[in-house]
Amino acid sequence: MSPIAVKVIQFFLSLSILIILHELGHFIPAKIFKTRVEKFFLFFDVKFALFKKKVGETVYGIGWLPLGGYVKISGMIDESMDTEAMKEEPKPWEFRSKPAWQRLIIMLGGVTVNFVLAVIIYIGMAYTYGDQYIPMNSLKDGVWVMEKNIGDKAGIQTGDKILAIDDKPVETFNSVFIDLINGSTIRIERDGRVIEKEMPVDFIATLLEDEDKVRFLNYRIPFVIGKVPKESANYGSGLEKGDEVVQIGNDPITYFDQAKPLLEKYKGQQIALGVVRENGERANIPVIISDSATVGVMPGAMSFEKLQEKGILKVETKTYSLLESVPAGIDKGVDILTSYVKQLKKIFNPSTGAYKGVGGFAAIGNMFPDTWDWAAFWSTTALISIILAFMNILPIPALDGGHVMFLLYEMVSGRKPSDKFLEYAQMVGFFLLIALLLFANGNDIYKAIAK
Template sequence: MSPIAVKVIQFFLSLSLLIILHELGHFIPAKLFKTRVEKFYLFFDVKFSLFKKKIGETVYGIGWLPLGGYVKIAGMIDESMDTEAMKEEPKPWEFRSKPAWQRLIIMLGGVTVNFVLAVIIYIGMAYSYGDQYIPMDSLKDGVWVMDDRIGEKAGIQTGDKILAIDGDKVETFNSVFIDLINGNSITIERDGQVIEKEIPVDFIATLLEDEDKVRFLNYRVPFVIGEVSDESANKNVGLMPEDEVVSIGGEGIEYFDQAKPVLEKYKGEGVKLGIRRDNQTLEYPVQISDTATLGVRPAFLPFEDLQSRGILKLETKKYTFLESIPAGIDKGVDILTSYVKQLKKIFNPSTGAYKGVGGFAAIGNMFPDTWNWAAFWSTTALISIILAFMNILPIPALDGGHVMFLLYEMVSGRKPSDKFLEYAQMVGFFLLIALLLFANGNDIYKAVFK
């Protein structure tokens, strides 16, 4: 199966699961409060449905337009814009006849289910897989900046030890990327000195210029030869796979990142290359190309070897079932907090973060191109949290818009008129369409021009 097909299948499976559970979050409390639900749909049924069946008073169906789903609750102004029934006297089974607190629970049901689902997934993953991570303070000689331009923008150099972002200690290597995106200041240790630097407000825009370089940091690794290219001038000098380069022209190197500046000094020249093989140090005469390369492809040592050399530590934390519950809750809260910080930056034009807003293609690309259940569930949990937060925003046509008007009613004792709610729903609908066009337009722009 092609990688694209795998991504598409995962995308629709995840989206369908999240939509159905979200709508069940509205459906179940509505039924508990004896409110009539006229429709329950996965995807939108504009003009026609792929499938529909009436059971009791509710029509269950699948639409053809995969932009979401909905439950049509009697006596409620929603995305269906069915205002004819609103002209009649309220019926006891209608949404508008129910007490405000019941209507509030019905409207909050969808986002509540989305967040609870994410937490349940994280609990299950903690119990099944545990956590595997590299403690940031275990990197013996700091980080490797693989793109100097981005590193310079962030104020980070190869060899720096990243201590904290916004004053909070960076615990793991993998967390540093999202912390940098969300952060405003960074504390590093360089040559024994602790330095604090401001992260430029447009740092995110710099990352988005080339999304392949978003992970511009790595842990430092030795220079191990994986393969000598057939086109290399050094093809027949005696270099072998798994040889470790320890010196170039007599200058010692410990890490791969140290090789490039030394090779630049000797480009176009012949030098002695020191390598370590089977605990022996050997020297071979090699030719440095005019582009400062050796004509070899590097290999990267497994974590076990890096650990045995003291370069880093790889820690695995296992959880009992009871321990996995708080761990899953903490993970859900951390992800939600991180997403809120990102959203704040998106709404600040000076950050340039709005350029990274994506639509369906961006969401689809979050899934791996090979089937991996751990990655599938992790991505589904993340999307579930995003849907929960986006839906609770106080925008008419979203759950948060309805909640906003209900809270106003509960505080003031006055219910907004049906005509006002109708106009608000229309305004919210057009805002959502504009956001949808912008997000998917970004996807198209990136596909065509980047």
Template structure:
């Protein structure tokens, strides 16, 4: 099956699940408070539906426009903009006839379900898979700064150890990049000296401007040959896949990042490589270094198990019982929410340039892997559930947060905004949302065209 098709299936499966459960969060309290629900839709049914069936007083259906979904609650000014019904006298089963506290519960029901769903998924993942991570402080000789120009921007060099971001110890090395993106201050250890570096406010923009180089940090790895290029000058020199180069011209090397400066000394010349084969046999192999200071091989990788065996890093594996998985999953959910709020804060600060990274459907679809992996699928779905909940709480008319904002105003002041005001607010909110959708998907298109 095509990788693009696999991504697409995962995207629509996740999106459909989130939309249905979100709308169910509105539907259930509406029914509890005896409020009539006229429609329950997955996706939007502009002009026509792919499927619809009326059961009781509610029409259930699937629209053709996959921009979300909705429940149409009688007596409520929503995206349907059914203003004619609002001109009639309020009826006891309408939304507008219910006490403000009941309307508030109905409106926050969707995001509540999204938050609960994310926690349930994270608890399930903790129980089913546990946690496996590389402790950031376990890297024997620090990090490899793959892209020096990006590392220089935040003052980090190959061999440094990253101790903390904003004073909080970094536990998981795989989370270091996201911690840096969300952070303001980096604590580094270099040659036994500990110091802080300010993370530039526009650092996110630096990564967004060159996404191919965004993952600029990695663990330091040995120089293992992954493949000898058929066009290489050294294709017949005797190098083999999985050979580990441990010396060049007699100069000992431990890590791949030490290779380039040495090869620069031998451009256009012949030099002896010392390689270890099958973890025991040492061979001296003469090779020619081309004018670009390259041997003509693609580097390979050691497994995490082999890296751990050599003492280069440590892999922590934590298994949880069912009871232990509950606090572990909740902690994961809280950490994810906190991280996303930090990202959102930077997006709303123009100085960071983070708005350039706002993405639409293509960006969301890109979060899913191109091969089926249930743990990644559910982890991504949990993250999207939190994202959907947070975005829905933004105080924009047409979103749940806009309705909540007006309801809180009513509960505090005792004055209900007029239906005409709510109609105009809904229209403004709709156009704001449309602009955001165009902007986000425009960013996707721009990145694709300039890739």
């Protein structure tokens, strides 16, 4: 199966799960409070439905337009804009006839289910997989800045040890990227000195200039030979797969990032490469350094076990019992939500350039891996569920948060907004959502064309 097909299947499976559970969050309390639900649809059934069946008083179905889903609750001004029904006298089973506190619970049900679902997924993942991570303080000689222009923008150099971002210690290497995106200040250790720097306001815009280079940092790795292609000038030189380069000419090296400036020094010359073989033997191999300062080999990789043996880094695995996984899952859900809120704040600040990273359906689909991986699938589904929960609770008419806003006003003031006002508000919110949808998916199209 093609990678694109795998992404598409994961995307629609995840989206279907999230939509159905979100709408159940509205449906179940509506039924508990004896409120009639006329429709329950996965995807929108504009003009026609792919499938529908009436069971009791509710029509269940699948629409053809995969932009979301909905439950149509009697006596409620929603995306259906059924204003004719609202002109009739309120019926006991209608949404508008229920007490405000019941209507509030019905409207909060969807986002509550989305957040709870994410937490349940994180609990399950903690129990099933545990956490594997590289402690940031285990990086013996700091980080490797693979994209110098981005590193320069952030004020980070190869060999720096990243201590804290916004005065919060950076505990794992895995978390450093999102911390940098959300952060305002960074504390690093360089050559034994601790340096505090402010992150540039437009750092996110720099990252978005080439999204393939977002992960501009790595842990430092040795220079390992992967393969010597036949077209290489050094094919047959004696270099072998798995050789670790420890000396270039007269200069010793420990890490791959140290090789480039030395190769520049020796370009166009024949020199000896000092290598350590996989069996531990040392060898000096005569090689030709090209005019473009390359050896003509494909880089290899060193296992985490060997990296740990050499003291370059540590890999730690934390396992959880069923009871321990519960607080771990809750903490993960809260951390992800907090991080997303920080990112959203930057999106609404034009000077950060973060709005350029807003994506639509293509961006969401690309969050999934191109090979089937259940751990990645559930992790991505949990993340999207949290995003949907937060976006839906925003106080925008046509979203759950808009209805909640008007209900809270009613509960505090004792005055219910008029149906005509709610109709207009729903229309304004609908157009805002369409504009956001067009902007997000337009960004996807622009990025695809620009590439």
